[in-house]
Amino acid sequence: MFQINENYLKLPGSYLFSTIGKKVSAYSGAHPDKKIIRLGIGDVTLPLAPAIVSALHKAVEEMGRAETFRGYAPDLGYEFLRNTIAENDYKSRGCEIGPDEIFISDGAKSDSANIQEIFGPENKVAVCDPVYPVYVDSNVMAGRAGSYDRERGIWSDVIYMPCTEENGFLPGLPKEHPDLIYLCFPNNPTGAVITKARLQEWVDYANETGAVILYDAAYEAYISEPGVPHSIYECEGAVTCAIELKSFSKNAGFTGMRLGYTVIPKKLKCGDVALHSLWARRHGTKYNGAPYIVQRAGEAVYSREGKAQLEAQISYYRKNADYIFNGLKRAGYTVSGGVNSPYIWLKTPKGMTSWEFFDYLLENANVAGTPGSGFGPGGEGYFRLTAFGSYENTVEAVDRIRML
Amino acid sequence: MFQINENYLKLPGSYLFSTIGKKVSAYSGAHPDKKIIRLGIGDVTLPLAPAIVSALHKAVEEMGRAETFRGYAPDLGYEFLRNTIAENDYKSRGCEIGPDEIFISDGAKSDSANIQEIFGPENKVAVCDPVYPVYVDSNVMAGRAGSYDRERGIWSDVIYMPCTEENGFLPGLPKEHPDLIYLCFPNNPTGAVITKARLQEWVDYANETGAVILYDAAYEAYISEPGVPHSIYECEGAVTCAIELKSFSKNAGFTGMRLGYTVIPKKLKCGDVALHSLWARRHGTKYNGAPYIVQRAGEAVYSREGKAQLEAQISYYRKNADYIFNGLKRAGYTVSGGVNSPYIWLKTPKGMTSWEFFDYLLENANVAGTPGSGFGPGGEGYFRLTAFGSYENTVEAVDRIRML
Numbered sequence: 001m002f003q004i005n006e007n008y009l010k011l012p013g014s015y016l017f018s019t020i021g022k023k024v025s026a027y028s029g030a031h032p033d034k035k036i037i038r039l040g041i042g043d044v045t046l047p048l049a050p051a052i053v054s055a056l057h058k059a060v061e062e063m064g065r066a067e068t069f070r071g072y073a074p075d076l077g078y079e080f081l082r083n084t085i086a087e088n089d090y091k092s093r094g095c096e097i098g099p100d101e102i103f104i105s106d107g108a109k110s111d112s113a114n115i116q117e118i119f120g121p122e123n124k125v126a127v128c129d130p131v132y133p134v135y136v137d138s139n140v141m142a143g144r145a146g147s148y149d150r151e152r153g154i155w156s157d158v159i160y161m162p163c164t165e166e167n168g169f170l171p172g173l174p175k176e177h178p179d180l181i182y183l184c185f186p187n188n189p190t191g192a193v194i195t196k197a198r199l200q201e202w203v204d205y206a207n208e209t210g211a212v213i214l215y216d217a218a219y220e221a222y223i224s225e226p227g228v229p230h231s232i233y234e235c236e237g238a239v240t241c242a243i244e245l246k247s248f249s250k251n252a253g254f255t256g257m258r259l260g261y262t263v264i265p266k267k268l269k270c271g272d273v274a275l276h277s278l279w280a281r282r283h284g285t286k287y288n289g290a291p292y293i294v295q296r297a298g299e300a301v302y303s304r305e306g307k308a309q310l311e312a313q314i315s316y317y318r319k320n321a322d323y324i325f326n327g328l329k330r331a332g333y334t335v336s337g338g339v340n341s342p343y344i345w346l347k348t349p350k351g352m353t354s355w356e357f358f359d360y361l362l363e364n365a366n367v368a369g370t371p372g373s374g375f376g377p378g379g380e381g382y383f384r385l386t387a388f389g390s391y392e393n394t395v396e397a398v399d400r401i402r403m404l
Numbered sequence: 405m406f407q408i409n410e411n412y413l414k415l416p417g418s419y420l421f422s423t424i425g426k427k428v429s430a431y432s433g434a435h436p437d438k439k440i441i442r443l444g445i446g447d448v449t450l451p452l453a454p455a456i457v458s459a460l461h462k463a464v465e466e467m468g469r470a471e472t473f474r475g476y477a478p479d480l481g482y483e484f485l486r487n488t489i490a491e492n493d494y495k496s497r498g499c500e501i502g503p504d505e506i507f508i509s510d511g512a513k514s515d516s517a518n519i520q521e522i523f524g525p526e527n528k529v530a531v532c533d534p535v536y537p538v539y540v541d542s543n544v545m546a547g548r549a550g551s552y553d554r555e556r557g558i559w560s561d562v563i564y565m566p567c568t569e570e571n572g573f574l575p576g577l578p579k580e581h582p583d584l585i586y587l588c589f590p591n592n593p594t595g596a597v598i599t600k601a602r603l604q605e606w607v608d609y610a611n612e613t614g615a616v617i618l619y620d621a622a623y624e625a626y627i628s629e630p631g632v633p634h635s636i637y638e639c640e641g642a643v644t645c646a647i648e649l650k651s652f653s654k655n656a657g658f659t660g661m662r663l664g665y666t667v668i669p670k671k672l673k674c675g676d677v678a679l680h681s682l683w684a685r686r687h688g689t690k691y692n693g694a695p696y697i698v699q700r701a702g703e704a705v706y707s708r709e710g711k712a713q714l715e716a717q718i719s720y721y722r723k724n725a726d727y728i729f730n731g732l733k734r735a736g737y738t739v740s741g742g743v744n745s746p747y748i749w750l751k752t753p754k755g756m757t758s759w760e761f762f763d764y765l766l767e768n769a770n771v772a773g774t775p776g777s778g779f780g781p782g783g784e785g786y787f788r789l790t791a792f793g794s795y796e797n798t799v800e801a802v803d804r805i806r807m808l
Contacts, residue, residue, distance in 0.1 A: 001614030002583035003524035004674045008682050018479065043475035053468035056697070057461060063660065064457035066794075071447035073661040074423065106510055106662075106692070113690035117545070120407035137689045141521070179406035210405030255475040256467065256696045260508075270408045278412045284422055285541045286517035288510070292660045293460070355779055366629055390470075 006145045011152065016133050016374040017041045023358070024368045038395040039385045041325075042188070042342070044253040046316060048297075049309035052252065053298035059293035073289030075280065077104025077261070081197035081295045084302045085261060089246070092125070095233035095363030097263055099274065103283055104290050104298075107260040108218045108247035112182075112276055113138040114286075115214055115243060115262065118278040119180060126178030127173050127269030128192040130189055130372055132216070135182040142345040153377040162378050163190055169336060169345070170194060173201065177209045183232075184216035186223060189375045189384040190345040191337015192387055196229045203232065206241035212268070213242040218260075220313055222321075223340045239265035243275070250342060250388075252301045259298045317342050321387035327398035328385075343386040345372070357383050365400040411547045416554065420537050420778040422688060427762070427773045441801040443728075443789045444745070444772040446592070448657040449721060452701075453713035457655065459704035463697035477693030479684065481508025481665070487698045488706045489665060493650070499637035501667055506692050507687055511664040512622045516586075516679050517542040518690075519618060519647060520684040521668065523584060530563035530582030534576050534593055534783030536620070536774055539586040543740065557781040566782050567594055573749070574598060577605065581613045587636075588620035590627060590699075593779045593788040594749040595741015600633045602623055607636065610645035616672070616679070617646040622664075625655030626725075627744045643669035649677070653745060654792075656705045656714055663702045665695055721746050724798040725791035731802035732789075746791040749776070756779035761787050769804040 001078075013019060020040050028036055048056075062068035076082065082099035090097035100373065104181045105111050113134050116125075125139050136158065139145050144156030154160060159178050160169035168191035171183075183202065206213050215232040223230055232242045244263040246256035264276045290298075300306045325338035334347040348357040354371030361367045361383075370383030417423060424444050432440055452460075458505040466472035480486065486503035494501035509515050517807035519540050520529075521570030529543050540562065543549050558564060563582050565575035573596035575587075587606065598606075610617050625636055636646045648667040652658035668680045689759045694702075703711045732749040752761040758775030765771045765787075776786030793801065 002527050002616050002674060004677055004679070004682060005522050005524055008522065009677070010687060041476065045473070045475070046472040047470045048464075048467045050468065053464055056464040056467075060452075060457055060460040062453045063460075064454065066449070066451045069449070069451040069657075069660075071449070071657075073447065073660060091526065101735050108690045110690060118409050118412065120409055122470075123406050134689060141686070143687070155440065176689070212406050253473075253475075256473075256477060258692060258695050270406060273408055273413065278408060280413065282413055282545070283540060285545070288513045288662060291695065293697070294695055327513070343744075356627060 005141065007141050010145075010148050011137060012148060014192060017368070020368065020370060024362065027098055029200075032117055034366045036362070036366045037370055037389060037393045038256055038368045039389050039394070039397055040370045042250070042386050042388060043255050044388045045390055046253055046281065046313050048253055048257070048307060049313060051303055051305035052297045052300045054403070055296050056293055059296035070292040073292060073295065075284045075289070076100065077102070077289065078292070078295045081299050086301055088302045090231065090233060093231060093234055095231055097233055097265065101263055101265050103262045103264065103279060104295060105262060105287070106258040106259050106290050107249065108132055108216060108245045109247050111260055111262045112214070112216055113246070114282070116142055116144070116180070118176070118275060118282060119212075120241060123179035124159060124177070126161055126174050126181045128163050128183070128187070129160040129377060130163065130375030130382070131182065132184060132188045133375065135214075136376070145177065153373070160376070160378070163187070163192065164306055164378065165347075168192065170198065173205050177211065181211050181213045182203065182204060182216070183213055184218070185323045186219040186341035187272055187337075188216075189341040189343055189370065189372065189379065191339075191341035193223065193340045194226045195227050195233060199229055202236045203235040203241060207237050209387060211241065215242050215244045217244055218247035219250055219341055220246070222318070222342050224318065228340055233263070233265075239267045240250060241268065245267065248298055248301060251314065253313065254297070257294055257297060259294050283342075316391065317387045320391055323394055324385050324387060324398055327402060331402040338387070344385045344387070345383065346383050348381050348383055354380055354383055364404055365397065367400060369396045407459065407543065411545050414549075414552055415541060416552060417545055417622065420774070421776075424774060426531055428766065429496055431766055439772045439798045440766070440770045440772055441793060442772045443793050443798070443801055444774045446654070446790050446792060447659050448493060448654065448792045449794055450717050451719065452655055452657055452661070453706055453710060455709035455713055456704045459700050460697055463700035474696040477696060479688045479693070480504065481506070481693065482696070482699045485703050488703055492706045494635065494637060497635060497638055499635055500643060501637055501669065503654055505667055505669050507666045507668065507683060508699060509664050509666060510575050510662040510694050511653065512620060512763030515664055515666045516618070516620055516652045517743045518686070519683075520546055520584070521647070522686060523616075523680060527583035527648070528561070528563060528581070530578050530585045532567050532587070532591070533564040533781060535569065535586065536588060536592045537779065539618075540780070547616055550630070557777070558685060558781060564780070564782070567591070567596065567781065574597065574602065577609050581615065583615055585615050585617045586620070587617055588622070590623040590745035591741075592620075592623065593747055593774065593776065593783065595743075595745035595747040597627065597629070597632045597744040600638060603633055603636060604639045607639040607642045607645060611641050615650065619646050621648055622651035623654055623745055625649070626722070626746050627699060628746055632744055634661065639669070643671045646671065647672065652702055655718065657717065658701070661698055661701060663698050666684075684765045687766050720795065721791045724795055728789050728791060728802055731806060735806040739806070742791070747787045748791070749790065750787050752785050752787055758784055765805065769801070769807055770803045771804060
């Protein structure tokens with residue numbers, strides 16, 4: 001008789017955003033007259049930029065003609081895209097990352113869930129608390145998390161690095177040495193950023209202790225201040241200890257297009273085994289490339305028109321972030337994030353739990369956000385709002401919250 | 405110090421098609437004047453059909469306008485696509501599969517590699533020999549295959565079901581009871597098909613012994629004879645023992661588009677745990693949906709125009725298959741497959757090994773095929789040719805082989 005992967009049964013409840021979706025649907029079904037504003041899930045709302053639309057049409061035309069049709073993509077992704085990324089995201093910042101160290105994928109969510117597969121089952125994982133749930137859940141599924149303490153909301157074999165108001169939502173170096181360290185800056189969910197000097201400490205720590213940093217830079221495009229690194233490879237020695245995950249979802253509105261990439265420097269090794277070759281093997285065996293047309297759309301992100309149009313989109317979302325941040329601050333809320341990030345992290349008022357505040361906002365302001373506790377016990381008493389709504393809706397949502 | 409997943413190091417050589425690609429590139433680099441005809445990897449060559457191109461343009465337009473822009477897709481895929489699949493691929497054949505039992509994905513390769521994740525590590529896997537390498541390699545990576553016997557080319561913990569000339573390339577029911585049985589019909593690589601009566605025996609066997617059949621029906625569109633089931637759910641009782649994997653690559657030329665789906669009936673359970681809920685959890689945690697525009701393209705596959713245009717494409721490839729099959733037969737080769745399948749499986753001449761014949765064909769006829777031994781020890785002495793080339797190239801390749 002076949003057996004299931006028992007680790008799946010350890011997972012409490014369903015995936016955070018599915019739960020939110022169900023709650024919002026239920027409320028909306030019961031109150032069809034109410035206009036619910038969703039500032040919860042990190043989904044964008046602006047349409048694809050004209051340069052991207054035009055690249056897509058062109059690529060679709062190519063796929064419709066025998067002379068230009070493309071079948072299976074190269075394992076690592078098309079060279080035109082890898083070259084463009086290497087040039088724009090790395091060479092321009094003085095990072096020594098070559099095109100053949102870049103793996104194109106269908107997004108940072110898949111990559112951040114799958115990357116743990118190339119590591120052994122005994123590796124000790126460290127995550128920030130609060131944290132993007134995918135890092136933890138994918139390790140639970142792989143049997144690396146131990147058992148779940150329902151009361152405390154933590155896993156026995158995971159090292160939690162608290163990110164609190166006191167430490168400015170920046171984790172301290174863990175005393176117990178982890179093997180795999182998940183870091184995300186600008187952070188999801190807190191919106192916090194790390195300076196280059198502080199990130200260098202992490203890189204040094206990882207190199208000294210033999211750990212790998214899994215660096216999620218999905219929100220890099222929102223960095224607006226100097227001194228904040230756009231890539232971990234701006235730090236010295238990162239090529240021997242860090243994997244970087246990037247997304248096109250937030251900088252180019254690709255949430256429904258699915259494109260991302262992972263960088264594994266060839267110098268990142270365990271003994272004489274390059275992690276690059278393991279991930280290449282995984283890509284070759286379990287994946288078949290992002291669609292050609294989507295890779296062409298990704299290329300257009302770096303064109304002159306694309307860059308200008310997307311800078312305008314990011315400015316638009318930044319204006320939303322600013323409105324939420326300052327609006328709620330003036331209303332007496334304790335807020336952080338929002339400056340180098342599309343996420344605003346606020347303290348729930350009157351000692352409400354995160355889910356209590358979720359229900360309270362949904363019912364009284366018809367605004368859907370994300371409960372901080374959904375990101376781990378350290379998120380309890382916090383709430384995440386995103387800047388990805390329309391400006392009109394964002395203003396209306398904030399005004400409704402201020403009226404409460 | 406972090407550790408890697410040691411199972412990766414057990415994998416011999418690199419992935420079959422990467423090796424072929426490298427060999428062809430090397431030959432082509434050394435002989436730039438030679439025109440190499442590739443009938444190796446199962447990649448299509450006809451451009452996307454007009455109905456699909458037009459659906460893509462329309463969807464791209466939608467993505468470029470605020471009112472019709474789509475962000476994250478629903479976890480299981482868009483309803484418009486799941487409904488269409490349920491109607492056309494199942495209800496029309498009398499199979500009791502609902503839209504909510506269908507999971508849209510980026511292709512059957514990913515699904516067939518990932519599906520093993522929801523099963524326990526101790527499950528015993530059975531595969532046909534020869535076999536599509538992904539089934540085996542993904543289980544090796546998960547630690548389910550045991551150790552590799554380099555000399556015999558087999559894994560200690562895998563049950564191999566020989567598919568030989570003697571049994572008409574149809575495996576017999578294994579004596580040792582497996583937990584997971586991978587079946588693929590029309591078969592890759594042999595092109596063999598199974599009758600409904602024979603497949604029913606497998607379904608009965610799985611239900612009796614508590615096994616799950618992972619049924620890869622990627623080549624279903626090439627079935628031309630009556631009595632050959634298009635879906636395993638045509639068999640009685642399959643909903644309690646079978647998962648079906650489907651692709652848009654071969655019926656609609658989506659190799660570079662990436663779209664597929666997996667069916668997990670809700671009645672398929674281990675105790676009281678539905679495999680459906682485990683796969684839903686995996687989808688929700690580790691995947692973020694196929695691109696909206698690609699899902700719309702998938703929908704167009706089932707439109708009236710789409711169906712007619714794709715039937716013409718399949719006829720085109722069938723004509724190729726027929727030319728290869730009969731051309732080589734007349735030239736004295738022992739051939740099978742090709743009738744309900746785009747693959748022709750031929751016996752290598754003069755006792756050559758599969759790779760010897762690969763080199764021989766590449767050097768003397770400038771034709772690249774796939775060595776049978778790349779699909780497992782049972783493929784040794786065989787060679788796979790595909791019908792996915794252009795008609796002109798197919799004719800030229802066969803004529804060149806006949807001249808040898």
